[in-house]
Structures are given as structure tokens and as C-alpha cells.
Amino acid sequence: KLAFLSGNIDLAKAESVAEIISANTESSYNSAREHLIGAYSEHIGMLRNSLIEIIADVEASIDYPEDEIDPKDKEKLQNDLKDIISKIKELKNSYKGGKIIQEGYTIAIAGRPNVGKSSLFNLLLKQNRALVTPTAGTTRDYLTESIELGGYKVNIVDTAGMRKSGGMIEKEGQKSAQKIIDSADLLLWMFDLSQKNWKSNLHKDVDKYSKANNILVGNKLDKSTITDSYIEYTAISCKTKKQISVLKKEILMRIEATLPDLTSGLVVTSARHKQKLSGALQKLKEAEKKLQADETPELTAFDLRCSINEIDEITGKVYNEDILGKIFSKFCIGK
Structure with missing residues (x-):
């Protein structure tokens, strides 16, 4: 817990330590080890950065309302958003094998x-x-x-x-x-x-x-x-x-x-992560509808930020003490 709070590891990596401790098969150990190495967290970070770029473009139209979004730029935004939705959906679906x-x-x-x-x-x-x-x-x-x-x-x-x-x-x-x-x-x-x-x-x-x-x-x-x-x-x-x-x-x-490819490290093994990815997907789909319908950019940006908040709860950029308490209670391996 101290390593997480001091910023040495993120929450997803901290959870992988608990999974390594409790691993009782070769596959569960290898999966947890891949998460600890960091490919999973890096992938989550990449998705987050891509979303931030989209938010920046959407919020630019809020700051400068006189400049309408060029149709080509809007099409690119929609395609970029669809790509992120596809990647998050693929990651969420890997939980079937992760479970x-x-x-x-x-x-x-x-x-x-x-x-x-x-x-x-x-x-x-x-x-x-x-x-x-x-x-x-x-x-x-x-x-x-x-x-x-x-x-x-x-x-x-x-x-x-x-x-x-x-x-x-x-x-x-x-x-x-x-x-x-x-x-x-x-x-x-x-x-x-x-x-x-x-x-x-x-x-x-x-x-x-x-x-x-x-x-x-x-x-x-x-x-x-x-x-x-x-x-x-x-x-x-x-x-x-x-x-x-x-x-x-x-x-x-x-x-x-x-099972999915376990060597990639991109397999969701936590029900908590699956829940957060589902929440992010829901908000992204709502943002996609608003973008297509030319609704006010403030509403689209709000949904996008909500999706980032869900993703940040996976890595611990956003957290509450109750969640941390529940996660780190699993580390008790003896009295």
C-alpha cells in the first residue's frame, strides 16, 4: 500500500501482487506476473492519453465557439472515438478468459x-x-x-x-x-x-x-x-x-x-476492472451519440471526462479509501 501511495506502482500493479501471492496455478501466476511487468497498465495509459486528445479537441470548440469544427476534423474525432471504444470493448471482453x-x-x-x-x-x-x-x-x-x-x-x-x-x-x-x-x-x-x-x-x-x-x-x-x-x-x-x-x-x-493470448498481458482478471471498463464504455457510447447529433460540446466533453474517471479508478489515479481498504485487505497472508 505504501508503494502505491508513494507513487512507485499504480493500483493495477498493486492488485497483481495480491494475485501473485494467491496464485495456485501456473496460468494465474503468469497472468499476474505479466500485469506486474506493466504491459496492462501501459495499455490503460495509452487509452487514457488518446481520450485526453479527443477531449482537448472537443473542449477547444467550447473555448472558441465562433470556430465551428471542420467536417473532416469531426469525422476524425468520430473515427478516433470508435477506435478507442473498440479497444476498450476488446479489453473488457477478455475478462471471460481472465475469470x-x-x-x-x-x-x-x-x-x-x-x-x-x-x-x-x-x-x-x-x-x-x-x-x-x-x-x-x-x-x-x-x-x-x-x-x-x-x-x-x-x-x-x-x-x-x-x-x-x-x-x-x-x-x-x-x-x-x-x-x-x-x-x-x-x-x-x-x-x-x-x-x-x-x-x-x-x-x-x-x-x-x-x-x-x-x-x-x-x-x-x-x-x-x-x-x-x-x-x-x-x-x-x-x-x-x-x-x-x-x-x-x-x-x-x-x-x-x-482463453485469449496470455503472453500479451492484456487480459482482465479483475471483476473490478471489468466493471470500470463497462462504465467507461457506457459513457463513451453516450459521447459518441452526442458527437454524431451535434449536441453541445459541453455535454460530449462531460461524458468523455466521466469515462476517463472510470479508467483512472483502474490504475488508482482516482480512488477512495473504502476501495483501497478492500483491495489491500487481500494482502493479509498471515496473522
Whole structure:
């Protein structure tokens, strides 16, 4: 905190120190380190300077109202503003990947009862966390555990089996399972390759439960042989561990496809930063409308200054003690 107050580092860099302290995966550590190096703060500073140049041009028309803005100059102002809006929007949208780096990539393991969901859950965790029995419907609630896969934090959720029959408790578990499926970053939908009717069941299940990002996982390869199907799937055996490494590689590919370029350092990992960028975007869009409608320059300049104020709260050029207290409370690593 003293380093920030004395001007040695900005607030974004100070927050990255806290992220380094709390980092529990390679990706979260590397992301925080890139922020501390300064590329992120430099980018924020560049956006701020570009906005100041636009404000200077807008406020010039306030100081000298007799000089109307040349149409070419107005067009340049609009283009410059659109460019800044685009860059801030891109930065804000990187939070989707940044959140995964900090909080983890959530995978839901789902399927009909007794297809090996809990067995796969235990295999990925490398421990017997979930109870495995031959009885269908053993898992009636969900279990969540986190692992590190390829340097990324992965939250794995073992869900209750999905079927029409079952008691009241089991049905409540199925409702929870559906919510988890809907909110997960990736769905592993499991089915039993040893069942004669697995193809017809799979087609029905895909129509009912499938989501945009899923991997269909056929278990019990040791009791069956891979046959052609017009639906692409990954065949594994939880019993013999065959093809588990293939499944892990496929999961890792899905994770990396979701993430932005982490080496650039231009990834928003803080919900606070995302909120401030959203506020800045809102004010910039309002300023853009006023500029296009030839409204009084004072109103346009006001929106532009409000957007700078939002950006300044990211780096700490503008701050209040309550925010600082909340941020620096995260640095307490011991009593």
C-alpha cells in the first residue's frame, strides 16, 4: 500500500501482487506476473492519453465557439472515438478468459445413471472422492473438486444421473445437475458403450441435454468395441484407464481455445476492472451519440471526462479509501 501511495506502482500493479501471492496455478501466476511487468497498465495509459486528445479537441470548440469544427476534423474525432471504444470493448471482453484463469474452468460430468460419471470424476482427481457402486442413482447431489490441468485450474463437477424414474431426492439432484450443465464451461456427457441400445439413447440425450461446448464420452470400452456413429465421441475405459490421456488432451484443447493470448498481458482478471471498463464504455457510447447529433460540446466533453474517471479508478489515479481498504485487505497472508 505504501508503494502505491508513494507513487512507485499504480493500483493495477498493486492488485497483481495480491494475485501473485494467491496464485495456485501456473496460468494465474503468469497472468499476474505479466500485469506486474506493466504491459496492462501501459495499455490503460495509452487509452487514457488518446481520450485526453479527443477531449482537448472537443473542449477547444467550447473555448472558441465562433470556430465551428471542420467536417473532416469531426469525422476524425468520430473515427478516433470508435477506435478507442473498440479497444476498450476488446479489453473488457477478455475478462471471460481472465475469470477462468482466476476462478477456474468448470466441467460438468453428466449422463444417465451408472455410466461411470463418478469413476471418471475420481480418475481425473486421482483420488476416490465420489462413491462408486453398481447401483443406479447412487449420486443424488453434486460433488465439486478442483485440479490443475496443463497449468490451468479446472473445477470438475460430478452430477446426479439423469433419468425419468427416481425418488423425490434424486429428482432434486437432477434439477441441480441441469443447472450445472447450463452454467458449465464444458459438458462431458457420458454414456455406456456396453449397452446394446447406446446409439439410440445417445441420440435422444444429445437432443435433450447437449450444449454448444461438449465432449461425448463413451465409457466401458473394455466391454465393447468402437463402432461407427454419425455423432463424434471419445471412447474410454474408466476401469482400465484406456484413452483417459486422450480425453485429458481434448479437454485441454477446449480450455485453451476459450482463453485469449496470455503472453500479451492484456487480459482482465479483475471483476473490478471489468466493471470500470463497462462504465467507461457506457459513457463513451453516450459521447459518441452526442458527437454524431451535434449536441453541445459541453455535454460530449462531460461524458468523455466521466469515462476517463472510470479508467483512472483502474490504475488508482482516482480512488477512495473504502476501495483501497478492500483491495489491500487481500494482502493479509498471515496473522
